[in-house]
Amino acid sequence: xxxxxxxxxxxxxxxxxxxxxxxxxxxxxxxxxxxxxxxxxxxxxxxxxxxxxxxxxxxxxxxxxxxxxxxxxxxxxxxxxxxxxxxxxxxxxxxxxxxxxxxxxxxxxxxxxxxxxxxxxxxxxxxxxxxxxxxxxxxxxxxxxxxxxxxxxxxxxxxxxxxxxxxxxxxxxxxxxxxxxxxxxxxxxxxxxxxxxxxxxxxxxxxxxxxxxxxxxxxxxxxxxxxxxxxxxxxxxxxxxxxxxxxxxxxxxxxxxxxxxxxxxxxxxxxxxxxxxxxxxxxxxxxxxxxxxxxxxxxxxxxxxxxxxxxxxxxxxxxxxxxxxxxxxxxxxxxxxxxxxxxxxxxxxxxxxxxxxxxxx
Amino acid sequence: xxxxxxxxxxxxxxxxxxxxxxxxxxxxxxxxxxxxxxxxxxxxxxxxxxxxxxxxxxxxxxxxxxxxxxxxxxxxxxxxxxxxxxxxxxxxxxxxxxxxxxxxxxxxxxxxxxxxxxxxxxxxxxxxxxxxxxxxxxxxxxxxxxxxxxxxxxxxxxxxxxxxxxxxxxxxxxxxxxxxxxxxxxxxxxxxxxxxxxxxxxxxxxxxxxxxxxxxxxxxxxxxxxxxxxxxxxxxxxxxxxxxxxxxxxxxxxxxxxxxxxxxxxxxxxxxxxxxxxxxxxxxxxxxxxxxxxxxxxxxxxxxxxxxxxxxxxxxxxxxxxxxxxxxxxxxxxxxxxxxxxxxxxxxxxxxxxxxxxxxx
Numbered sequence: 001x002x003x004x005x006x007x008x009x010x011x012x013x014x015x016x017x018x019x020x021x022x023x024x025x026x027x028x029x030x031x032x033x034x035x036x037x038x039x040x041x042x043x044x045x046x047x048x049x050x051x052x053x054x055x056x057x058x059x060x061x062x063x064x065x066x067x068x069x070x071x072x073x074x075x076x077x078x079x080x081x082x083x084x085x086x087x088x089x090x091x092x093x094x095x096x097x098x099x100x101x102x103x104x105x106x107x108x109x110x111x112x113x114x115x116x117x118x119x120x121x122x123x124x125x126x127x128x129x130x131x132x133x134x135x136x137x138x139x140x141x142x143x144x145x146x147x148x149x150x151x152x153x154x155x156x157x158x159x160x161x162x163x164x165x166x167x168x169x170x171x172x173x174x175x176x177x178x179x180x181x182x183x184x185x186x187x188x189x190x191x192x193x194x195x196x197x198x199x200x201x202x203x204x205x206x207x208x209x210x211x212x213x214x215x216x217x218x219x220x221x222x223x224x225x226x227x228x229x230x231x232x233x234x235x236x237x238x239x240x241x242x243x244x245x246x247x248x249x250x251x252x253x254x255x256x257x258x259x260x261x262x263x264x265x266x267x268x269x270x271x272x273x274x275x276x277x278x279x280x281x282x283x284x285x286x287x288x289x290x291x292x293x294x295x296x297x298x299x300x301x302x303x304x305x306x307x308x309x310x311x312x313x314x315x316x317x318x319x320x321x322x323x324x325x326x327x328x329x330x331x332x333x334x335x336x337x338x339x340x341x342x343x344x345x346x347x348x349x350x351x352x353x354x355x356x357x358x359x360x361x
Numbered sequence: 362x363x364x365x366x367x368x369x370x371x372x373x374x375x376x377x378x379x380x381x382x383x384x385x386x387x388x389x390x391x392x393x394x395x396x397x398x399x400x401x402x403x404x405x406x407x408x409x410x411x412x413x414x415x416x417x418x419x420x421x422x423x424x425x426x427x428x429x430x431x432x433x434x435x436x437x438x439x440x441x442x443x444x445x446x447x448x449x450x451x452x453x454x455x456x457x458x459x460x461x462x463x464x465x466x467x468x469x470x471x472x473x474x475x476x477x478x479x480x481x482x483x484x485x486x487x488x489x490x491x492x493x494x495x496x497x498x499x500x501x502x503x504x505x506x507x508x509x510x511x512x513x514x515x516x517x518x519x520x521x522x523x524x525x526x527x528x529x530x531x532x533x534x535x536x537x538x539x540x541x542x543x544x545x546x547x548x549x550x551x552x553x554x555x556x557x558x559x560x561x562x563x564x565x566x567x568x569x570x571x572x573x574x575x576x577x578x579x580x581x582x583x584x585x586x587x588x589x590x591x592x593x594x595x596x597x598x599x600x601x602x603x604x605x606x607x608x609x610x611x612x613x614x615x616x617x618x619x620x621x622x623x624x625x626x627x628x629x630x631x632x633x634x635x636x637x638x639x640x641x642x643x644x645x646x647x648x649x650x651x652x653x654x655x656x657x658x659x660x661x662x663x664x665x666x667x668x669x670x671x672x673x674x675x676x677x678x679x680x681x682x683x684x685x686x687x688x689x690x691x692x693x694x695x696x697x698x699x700x701x702x703x704x705x706x707x708x709x710x711x712x713x714x715x716x717x718x719x720x721x722x
Contacts, residue, residue, distance in 0.1 A: 156607040
């Protein structure tokens with residue numbers, strides 16, 4: 001462990017995917033290390049430490065979140081808490097000057113996110129949400145190859161989904177208390193809405209609209225599914241679909257004035273060590289319309305051990321390292337992306353609330 | 362030539378894709394033959410005959426559409442006329458008891474299509490529109506494999522496009538006179554709207570809505586681009602995008618409760634002699650969310666010389682042969698598909714006219 005090492009604490013040990021974080025930190029050694037885990041249930045925290053191979057000699061196991069935040073050795077925290085707890089504990093973490101990676105959505109609405117980001121800003125700490133795919137080498141490759149090189153031209157239409165099926169008997173158990181009132185729009189929509197923003201260089205849409213009759217709720221009013229359209233003046237539209245009733249799908253299709261691009265696994269690539277996308281550019285039907293002049297090009301990006309989780313944490317550790325050593329200040333790009341994503345989510349939720357009318361941003 | 366041979370006349374020799382019809386009929390020989398071509402410009406008709414290798418010894422070349430319809434040797438006509446002329450001449454062809462293949466959209470609205478289909482029905486002639494892709498072996502394979510076998514489950518969301526770029530300087534020349542008032546919604550939307558209907562077993566949506574601000578017109582009011590949503594109670598939605606401002610795209614993505622399917626060349630396959638689609642079923646993220654339990658399956662259907670045009674004309678010739686020999690009556694399935702497609706197009710156009718409000722069917 002050196003002065004540059006980022007020392008992590010984990011707030012919340014109840015969800016399976018927190019194990020992925022441990023695995024990623026281990027791969028980053030010696031630039032990052034886990035020094036504490038905490039959960040309101042000490043037993044849950046202990047079991048988590050044991051099952052993830054965290055040695056009691058080096059890792060403190062706490063029966064509360066506070067103790068992790070009070071641990072002065074800790075530079076940064078990872079928050080895989082239930083969504084309705086994230087905002088509160090992220091604000092507390094900011095108050096203790098802990099840098100943080102907060103699972104998505106990091107708050108229940110834009111107001112809570114704003115107070116969270118203000119806590120980070122006023123305390124000079126780095127914030128990053130858990131939308132890992134933005135850190136993937138494929139994402140960078142698409143930006144460089146497709147957007148910047150004009151292969152795609154101007155974006156005309158974007159389609160994106162994040163759907164994952166919940167067994168029918170469990171749909172009734174999904175609640176606003178656990179998911180926040182945005183329900184699937186926040187939990188799942190964070191991805192396709194983020195993908196649209198990304199494709200539009202993080203420009204906010206002019207307005208959004210939940211598609212009439214696309215909203216499905218359970219008997220407690222929790223939103224289980226929603227489709228929405230996002231509009232960019234003058235000539236770009238996007239549609240997104242998020243649902244707990246649909247099969248696992250994570251699609252992103254962008255149609256531009258000069259080309260098209262498809263990624264069907266943008267959230268989590270089919271395989272960890274490589275990822276692909278397909279595109280066409282300058283496509284036309286051949287004479288007599290019996291085929292195309294070009295076929296889709298498939299581009300595969302090899303990642304080796306630099307999975308998207310490792311890429312994300314590498315970036316986070318680099319930023320925190322810069323702050324720790326006094327070389328740089330907290331990077332505002334990542335919180336800004338989170339802020340815009342949440343603003344659009346809130347607008348879609350508002351559209352649902354007002355009967356699927358247009359909501360301007 | 363036998364009694365079973367279907368003798369074709371072509372109404373309109375001005376468009377390039379009429380040559381594809383000649384090529385297809387030639388491949389079908391001896392079940393189909395072209396005996397006449399007609400165009401208001403005799404020179405255009407003559408040039409068409411020469412450039413398509415139609416011998417003046419066997420093929421009559423007329424300087425009008427009427428003469429083709431008056432030619433009693435002709436069983437059936439192909440109408441690659443401008444869209445605003447199709448309806449009128451199709452009605453005339455029906456009156457002369459000619460079976461017909463009419464390019465899509467076959468009429469400018471549902472009312473005109475209805476009079477056309479009534480003319481066919483009352484004269485006992487077969488009607489078919491030019492949506493060739495419905496006849497492709499791949500289409501049948503998807504129906505059989507994906508829809509019927511429950512690989513896909515219930516359809517939850519459909520996304521489909523048909524976009525083809527028109528050079529900027531030519532966009533102003535696109536007119537309602539040439540395209541009909543539905544513009545791109547009819548000319549291009551016939552495909553994605555037809556694809557949604559197909560995926561929903563040709564059930565009409567409950568309502569449709571043009572997406573606000575998605576509609577682009579030129580200075581004469583011709584519709585150049587439109588996105589729309591189609592809604593099926595209780596839990597299926599579809600979005601379609603048709604545009605003369607976007608790069609060539611013909612995408613169809615269907616997300617079901619159990620699987621997903623993608624076809625990016627559903628209108629005209631990349632290659633004439635084979636076509637593919639991809640699907641996943643039962644997909645889940647693997648433990649720790651570092652990949653998927655399945656990767657997309659690619660299914661390729663080999664067609665050989667039985668291209669989708671040949672498949673369509675084979676079906677048409679089979680149906681006309683049945684009628685000619687008194688064995689069967691005109692098949693109502695194909696006109697019914699056209700009717701429903703046009704009803705949805707009209708509803709989307711109406712939604713545009715009323716400010717992108719919901720229009721019930």
